[in-house]
Amino acid sequence: MAEEVTVIEGVRELAGLQRRQWWPRERLEALQLDRLRRLLRHAAASVPFYRQLYGEGGVPADSIGSLEDLRGLPVVRREDLQSRPQEELVARGTDLERCIRTRTSGSTGVPLEILSRRRDRSVFNPSFFRAYLAWGLRPWHRMTYFQARPEKLQQRSWYEPLGIFRKQLLSSLDGPDHWLHEIRAWRPHLIHGYALTLKLLAEAAVRRGETIPVPLVASTSGVLDEVGRDLLRNAFGARIIDIYASEEAGSVMAWECSWCEGYHLCIDTVVVEILRDGRPARPGEDGAVIVTNLSNFTMPLIRYDQGDVVRLSAREPVCGRGLPLIESVQGRAGDYVVLRSGRRLTPHPFFLVLDHALGVGRWQVVQETLDRIVVRTTRAPGSREVDVEGIRKGLGKLVGTGVRIEVEVVDRLREDPSRKLRSVVSLVPGASIGPG
Ligand SMILES: [Zn+2]
Structure with missing residues (x-):
């Protein structure tokens, strides 16, 4: 403690x-x-x-x-x-x-x-x-x-x-x-x-x-x-x-x-x-x-x-x-994640799940559609494995059943140099919360 x-x-x-x-x-x-x-x-x-x-x-x-x-x-x-x-x-x-x-x-x-x-x-x-x-x-x-x-x-x-x-x-x-x-x-x-x-x-x-x-x-x-x-x-x-x-x-x-x-x-x-x-x-x-x-x-x-x-x-x-x-x-900056029920989740619990998952390097969560979320993450320097199952479970608890969660471990994240990498992005209409 x-x-x-x-x-x-x-x-x-x-x-x-x-x-x-x-x-x-x-x-x-x-x-x-x-x-x-x-x-x-x-x-x-x-x-x-x-x-x-x-x-x-x-x-x-x-x-x-x-x-x-x-x-x-x-x-x-x-x-x-x-x-x-x-x-x-x-x-x-x-x-x-x-x-x-x-x-x-x-x-x-x-x-x-x-x-x-x-x-x-x-x-x-x-x-x-x-x-x-x-x-x-x-x-x-x-x-x-x-x-x-x-x-x-x-x-x-x-x-x-x-x-x-x-x-x-x-x-x-x-x-x-x-x-x-x-x-x-x-x-x-x-x-x-x-x-x-x-x-x-x-x-x-x-x-x-x-x-x-x-x-x-x-x-x-x-x-x-x-x-x-x-x-x-x-x-x-x-x-x-x-x-x-x-x-x-x-x-x-x-x-x-x-x-x-x-x-x-x-x-x-x-x-x-x-x-x-x-x-x-x-x-x-x-x-x-x-x-x-x-x-x-x-x-x-x-x-x-x-x-x-x-x-x-x-x-x-x-x-x-x-x-x-x-x-x-x-x-x-980050977006809301929108559920089929219309409920919107703030990005902060997503930050917490990813920040606490073992082996995670740089990450981004993208809500592609109402039913599909893609997590892309690099490996943290010095770590061999990413706790993919832990991420899936942690996010599953937030969004409930009925949303497919895919975790991809990648070598690097694509970045738009003109703006900061937003760590939680939703492509669903109505999710954006502000500038960026
Ligand atoms: Zn003052």
Whole structure:
């Protein structure tokens, strides 16, 4: 069982986050640089992967006087990490058996296991609370959380023993009718879920002619376009908070401010570089997200290509926070998978099945017709076999009988160079959920 963040750690992190957001920009940048240097020194000294990457003599930490200097270091891609044994990716002396393991395949369909210890993760959950609190959530308010991983439905969070922010956990795998019923009974102040799950919920409410009064809806992991926002506003009468976070970043990277036009970048917990053709994007320009997780000292992720695109803002905050602004986020893209009954499944449970299947390299799920799904996957570097039967079973549980699931192990996936590889694609009309 994974170690959990303790009450003391959670409270301390949240208090720190709350305080620092009001610091002036220069002070925040100095803190960020300080944390970055500490991480680089550690990684270059005790993580074999970075020792090799930076060269034998190269402890770059002391030569990093600003974020500009960071650009001299190579960008790390998911494939670079996936192809290495885990012993090379973690700090020397790490007991792999005692690590917390999280799996993610990001936007690119390449599963990656991230290892951490409890202290590496202590900021993750509190960083969401900073956003909620800014939007008026208070300790006595109730929350509803959607959870895509069934094994986590029983998990308790650090704040629960305090009896605050009482939480209802709903499985993303259950249908909208069940969710509506549960939410009506619980009457939460905030609902938190993946953008696509929230859209399904809102559509169901609208279809039934119901409004569910919820003051706040927090959306993560997905493109929240204007249509989606309007839908959520109409169904719940809620104010919407879009939160940009990832397992790789180890915290929220950016969250939408209720005062400013844009998302505050959490420069006190992560380094987010926004690059266009290798140079920093200018305000108003889209750029690729290169992230450095400042919390994970077990398996450091330094200049990691997140595979997402964001747009830098030309605006300065008006709310008094020192955290700079980005204008928009284009996160992980995927389609709904449509069943013959008309039910639409969000792509997230599909991500989970593929991310956890043994031997899977880069993958893509394509729903060719209502009755046929084709999974194409490469072999993970160093693995001989792909657990084809496990994939078939896992997906079969999601889509039910009557859908043929074919798994093809291929040498490489065809990619359209003009856009990101979408990892769940449906060719059935009505499945597309947004740009891309
Ligand atoms: Zn603001």
